[in-house]
Amino acid sequence: MLAYLLLLGMTAATPCEDLRVGYRREAVERVGPGDWREAVEPVWVYAYPTLRLRYRASGLPSDDSAVLTLSPGSVGPVTPGATNPENPFVAGSPVPAVLARDLAADVEPHTLDVDLRGRMRTPQIHELRFALPEGAKLAVEELTFLGGADLLPPEAGPTLPAGAAAWGVEGGADCGGWRGTTLRGRETLRVVGEPRAGGTLYLGLFPNFANVGSFAAGRSPEEVRVKESRETADLIVRLTYADGGEEEQYPLSVAERRHVLANRRPALYALELEPGRPLASAEIVDRSAHAQIFVSSAGVSDDPPPGSVETLPAAVARREGRPVGAAEVEATHRIVGAPEAAIEARPTERAEAEGRRLALELKNVGAEVREFTLTFPSATIRPSADAGDVAYVFPRQGAVIAREEGTLEAPYNAAFPLQFVDVFAPGADAGAALIVRDVEGRGKTFRLRKQGAGVTVEVDYRVRLEPGESWRAPEVSIAPHGGDWREGFAAYRAWVASWYRPVGPRPAWLRSAFWARRDYPVGGTGKLFDVKRGRYTFDALVRDGEAFGGVDFIDVSSWAMSETVGRVGDYPIELGGVDDLARNIAQARAQGVPTGLYFEGYLIDKRSKVGREQDGRWQLINEDGKGAWWSGGEATELFACPYVPDWRAFLARRVAEVAKDVGAAGVYLDEFGFGRMRCYAADHGHRPGVETLPGEIETARAVRKALDDAGAGGTMIYIEETPPDAAAPYFDAAFCYNFNHADINRSPLKLNLSRFAFPDVRLWDMVSIGIDPRVLPWEDFRLSLWHGNGLWLKGHAESWYGDDLLAWLRRAHGLLKAHAEAFAGPAEPLVDSPHPAVFINRFGVAPKVVHTLFNASYRTVRFPFEGRERTLAPRDVMVVEASGEAR
Structure with missing residues (x-):
C-alpha cells in the first residue's frame, strides 16, 4: 500500500533543506495520452528516500494505473528460472511510485510525499517514466528526492591547528556553522583572507558521497556505500597566489596522511603551499553530481603539512658512465610435507650468456604416494649493502615497484600473469631478474620478502608423486643487470620472444578496436534487440555508440538464452533466429563494427541437452568431493572441467558452428584467463587438485582448430581476463x-606490465563492471588511456556515464584512433621522465611514436617535454606525439 502524505499548497522549507535534496526535476507539463522516459544520472534513492511531488493534475482516473515509474537501470545476463545475483530482473524491476489514485485531479496545487523505503530493491534509479491516459494533464512544479537530517554534518567541525590564521569561507549554503554545496550541483566554495605566505592551508571538511562503490545485489546499500574517495573528478582545490600564479591540489587527510576524503566524517585536511609565495585565495570546487562538500573552517599555518605515507614507484637513476655493479644471488630449494629420505632431489646449474640457469628434478624413492610443497627457487638477491637503495618489481595486477620492507605473495594466474620478479639498486647500479621458464602454465605461487638489504624471491609448487615417479620443475634463469629494473623486464621479454608465437589470427581490425560495447538481447539496454518484435537492432546500438565517440566492436552476451535450456550449454539461436542475427552482424560489419559472441568456457546449464547427457561426468569437482556449481541463486549451471576431452570437443565444435553460421568476427570464452580453479576429480585424466590454466590452454587449442577447420580461421578468440604469459599465444x-x-596504496600507477609484455593482445579494461549504474572511477578511465588500452563499455550511455564522462570518452576515443598504429606497436613502460611525479609510457616506432604522461601526484606539475613546457593537473593524463604536440 502506498504510504504518502497529501498536503494542500506548498510545504514550508526546513533549515538546510536544499542540502538534503538528492535530485530535483524542474517544472514540466505533460498532456495525455503519452509515455515519457527521462534518463538521469543515478539518483540514490536509498539515501534520499522521500519522493516529493508538487503538482496540479486533471483528467486522471482514480485507479492503480502508474503515473510515475522509477527504473533502476540494471543491465546484465538473464538465466531463465534462476535468481543469480547478475540477473537484472532479480532486483532491478521498475517500481510504480505514483499511481493515478494518489493524485488529486482538481487542477489545484498539491504536494505529495512518497516514502520509497522498503519499496526499492536497488540503491539507485536511472529513469523517470511518466504515463498519462487520454484527456489527462499533469503539471509538475517540482519533483525532488529528499534525505533526512542525518545527511548533514554535525554541529562542530574539526579544530584548526594551533597558530593557524583563520580565513573565511564564502559561497554555497549556510548550514549550522558549515557552508555546503548541493549534491547535484557543482558549486564552488571560496576561502578568503589577508594574503600571506605560509606552509599549509588547512580545511575542515565533511564530504558526502551518496553513491555505492561496487556490485550490490543482495547487500545493504550502506555496506557498499563509498567509504572514501581519492577522485579528483569529485573535488579539487584551486590555490591562487598573490603574484597571480595558480595550482590545483587534492587534499591530504591529516589523520590518514593519505590523499583521501573520508565519507561522511568531519576531518581536517591539508594542502601544501609554495614556499615564500603569499596565498591570495582558494577555491574548493565541487566537480561531481554525486559529491557534496561542507566546509567548517580554513586557516593558513606557517608549518609544513604532515608527511604523506604514500610513495611513488622507486626511481631509476641514470648511470652517467659508472660501471655496472654485481648483485649477490644465493639460490636453493626447499621441500615441506615429505620425509627428507623419501624424495630424491637433483639440482643442477649452468652458466649462460644471460646469467645462470637453474634446474631441479625430484623422484619419489619411497613406497608411498607423497604430496608436498616444493619451493624452487628460494633465492636471496642483494644488489646493494644499502637497504634504502634496494627496490623490487613484483608484477602482479597493479605492479608493485617499491623499496618498503614486507612480504608480497600471489598465485600464478591473472593475479600474477608474468613469471618474473626483479630486484634492483639504482645507487649501486646493480640488480638481477629471476625468470621462471614455464610455457605450460603450471600452477605455482610467487612470493617476495624484503628484509634489510636482501630480497628473497620464492616460487612454490604443490607436487604429488607416486612411488618411483619423477618430476621436473620449470627451469629458472637469473639474469644480472644494472640498477634499472627495465633491464630485468627486457631479459624477461627476451625469454618470451624465444617461444612466443601467436596461434590466433590477430586480425588487422583489432588493432584499432578500442571501444568494445557489451549488451544483452534480454536484460540489456534495449538498443541491441527489440523484445516485442523479436528482432535484433544492431543499427540502434551503433547509433547509441556515438555518445562514446563511436563503437569499434559489439560484444553480445546471452544471445543463446532459452526458456527451456538456459543460456549456456546447447547455445540455440532462438532469439531472432539465425538469419536475423547473421544479417545484423553483417550490417554492423559493413559499418566497420565487427561482432563477438559469448560462450561460457566452464558453465553448462543442467537443463540443456548436453547438460543432461553428460550426467555429471564432465563436472569439475571441488576439494570436498562435490560438484562445482555457479554460486548465487539456484544450482542451475555446473562447472565443466577443461581437462575432459569430450567437453573440449563439444564446446569447440559448437563455437565453430555458430561462428560460421552467423559470421561472428570473434568468439568469447567467459571466465577464461583467471586460471584460479582446481579440479579434484580422479577420472578426468589429470592429477587431483590440478590447476585449470593448462586445461584452458588445451581448450583454446581445440577451439582454434575447430574454427580453422570450419573455414572461420579469421575469427578471433577473446576471454574474460588477461591471460597469464603461457596462455597468451592462444x-x-x-x-x-x-x-x-x-591496490593503489602499493601501486599508485596501477601499472599493468602485461600490456607491455604482449602488446599484440588487445586489452579492454573492465571499468564499468556490475549490473547497476554507479559513479564510475574517472581515474581508472584516465589510466586506461595512459596504458593505451581499449575499454569495455556496458550499460545505458546517458545514465551510467553522464555528460562529463561521455565527453571525456569521446575525446579519448579520438586520441586512440588517431594514434592507433602507434598504440598497436611496441610498448615501453616508464621511460625516462623530466619530473619525478610524471610517469611516461612510449608506444610505436618512428615516425609513428606517441607518449602518454601521468601525473601521479596530487598537485599540479610543470615540466619540459618534447621541446615544450607542459602543465599537468593532479592525477591527470596527457597524450603527446613525438612531434611534441600535446592532446
Whole structure:
C-alpha cells in the first residue's frame, strides 16, 4: 500500500533543506495520452528516500494505473528460472511510485510525499517514466528526492591547528556553522583572507558521497556505500597566489596522511603551499553530481603539512658512465610435507650468456604416494649493502615497484600473469631478474620478502608423486643487470620472444578496436534487440555508440538464452533466429563494427541437452568431493572441467558452428584467463587438485582448430581476463580487471606490465563492471588511456556515464584512433621522465611514436617535454606525439 502524505499548497522549507535534496526535476507539463522516459544520472534513492511531488493534475482516473515509474537501470545476463545475483530482473524491476489514485485531479496545487523505503530493491534509479491516459494533464512544479537530517554534518567541525590564521569561507549554503554545496550541483566554495605566505592551508571538511562503490545485489546499500574517495573528478582545490600564479591540489587527510576524503566524517585536511609565495585565495570546487562538500573552517599555518605515507614507484637513476655493479644471488630449494629420505632431489646449474640457469628434478624413492610443497627457487638477491637503495618489481595486477620492507605473495594466474620478479639498486647500479621458464602454465605461487638489504624471491609448487615417479620443475634463469629494473623486464621479454608465437589470427581490425560495447538481447539496454518484435537492432546500438565517440566492436552476451535450456550449454539461436542475427552482424560489419559472441568456457546449464547427457561426468569437482556449481541463486549451471576431452570437443565444435553460421568476427570464452580453479576429480585424466590454466590452454587449442577447420580461421578468440604469459599465444584479446584488483596504496600507477609484455593482445579494461549504474572511477578511465588500452563499455550511455564522462570518452576515443598504429606497436613502460611525479609510457616506432604522461601526484606539475613546457593537473593524463604536440 502506498504510504504518502497529501498536503494542500506548498510545504514550508526546513533549515538546510536544499542540502538534503538528492535530485530535483524542474517544472514540466505533460498532456495525455503519452509515455515519457527521462534518463538521469543515478539518483540514490536509498539515501534520499522521500519522493516529493508538487503538482496540479486533471483528467486522471482514480485507479492503480502508474503515473510515475522509477527504473533502476540494471543491465546484465538473464538465466531463465534462476535468481543469480547478475540477473537484472532479480532486483532491478521498475517500481510504480505514483499511481493515478494518489493524485488529486482538481487542477489545484498539491504536494505529495512518497516514502520509497522498503519499496526499492536497488540503491539507485536511472529513469523517470511518466504515463498519462487520454484527456489527462499533469503539471509538475517540482519533483525532488529528499534525505533526512542525518545527511548533514554535525554541529562542530574539526579544530584548526594551533597558530593557524583563520580565513573565511564564502559561497554555497549556510548550514549550522558549515557552508555546503548541493549534491547535484557543482558549486564552488571560496576561502578568503589577508594574503600571506605560509606552509599549509588547512580545511575542515565533511564530504558526502551518496553513491555505492561496487556490485550490490543482495547487500545493504550502506555496506557498499563509498567509504572514501581519492577522485579528483569529485573535488579539487584551486590555490591562487598573490603574484597571480595558480595550482590545483587534492587534499591530504591529516589523520590518514593519505590523499583521501573520508565519507561522511568531519576531518581536517591539508594542502601544501609554495614556499615564500603569499596565498591570495582558494577555491574548493565541487566537480561531481554525486559529491557534496561542507566546509567548517580554513586557516593558513606557517608549518609544513604532515608527511604523506604514500610513495611513488622507486626511481631509476641514470648511470652517467659508472660501471655496472654485481648483485649477490644465493639460490636453493626447499621441500615441506615429505620425509627428507623419501624424495630424491637433483639440482643442477649452468652458466649462460644471460646469467645462470637453474634446474631441479625430484623422484619419489619411497613406497608411498607423497604430496608436498616444493619451493624452487628460494633465492636471496642483494644488489646493494644499502637497504634504502634496494627496490623490487613484483608484477602482479597493479605492479608493485617499491623499496618498503614486507612480504608480497600471489598465485600464478591473472593475479600474477608474468613469471618474473626483479630486484634492483639504482645507487649501486646493480640488480638481477629471476625468470621462471614455464610455457605450460603450471600452477605455482610467487612470493617476495624484503628484509634489510636482501630480497628473497620464492616460487612454490604443490607436487604429488607416486612411488618411483619423477618430476621436473620449470627451469629458472637469473639474469644480472644494472640498477634499472627495465633491464630485468627486457631479459624477461627476451625469454618470451624465444617461444612466443601467436596461434590466433590477430586480425588487422583489432588493432584499432578500442571501444568494445557489451549488451544483452534480454536484460540489456534495449538498443541491441527489440523484445516485442523479436528482432535484433544492431543499427540502434551503433547509433547509441556515438555518445562514446563511436563503437569499434559489439560484444553480445546471452544471445543463446532459452526458456527451456538456459543460456549456456546447447547455445540455440532462438532469439531472432539465425538469419536475423547473421544479417545484423553483417550490417554492423559493413559499418566497420565487427561482432563477438559469448560462450561460457566452464558453465553448462543442467537443463540443456548436453547438460543432461553428460550426467555429471564432465563436472569439475571441488576439494570436498562435490560438484562445482555457479554460486548465487539456484544450482542451475555446473562447472565443466577443461581437462575432459569430450567437453573440449563439444564446446569447440559448437563455437565453430555458430561462428560460421552467423559470421561472428570473434568468439568469447567467459571466465577464461583467471586460471584460479582446481579440479579434484580422479577420472578426468589429470592429477587431483590440478590447476585449470593448462586445461584452458588445451581448450583454446581445440577451439582454434575447430574454427580453422570450419573455414572461420579469421575469427578471433577473446576471454574474460588477461591471460597469464603461457596462455597468451592462444588468445587475441581479453577483458582486463587490472584496475579493479590493483591496490593503489602499493601501486599508485596501477601499472599493468602485461600490456607491455604482449602488446599484440588487445586489452579492454573492465571499468564499468556490475549490473547497476554507479559513479564510475574517472581515474581508472584516465589510466586506461595512459596504458593505451581499449575499454569495455556496458550499460545505458546517458545514465551510467553522464555528460562529463561521455565527453571525456569521446575525446579519448579520438586520441586512440588517431594514434592507433602507434598504440598497436611496441610498448615501453616508464621511460625516462623530466619530473619525478610524471610517469611516461612510449608506444610505436618512428615516425609513428606517441607518449602518454601521468601525473601521479596530487598537485599540479610543470615540466619540459618534447621541446615544450607542459602543465599537468593532479592525477591527470596527457597524450603527446613525438612531434611534441600535446592532446
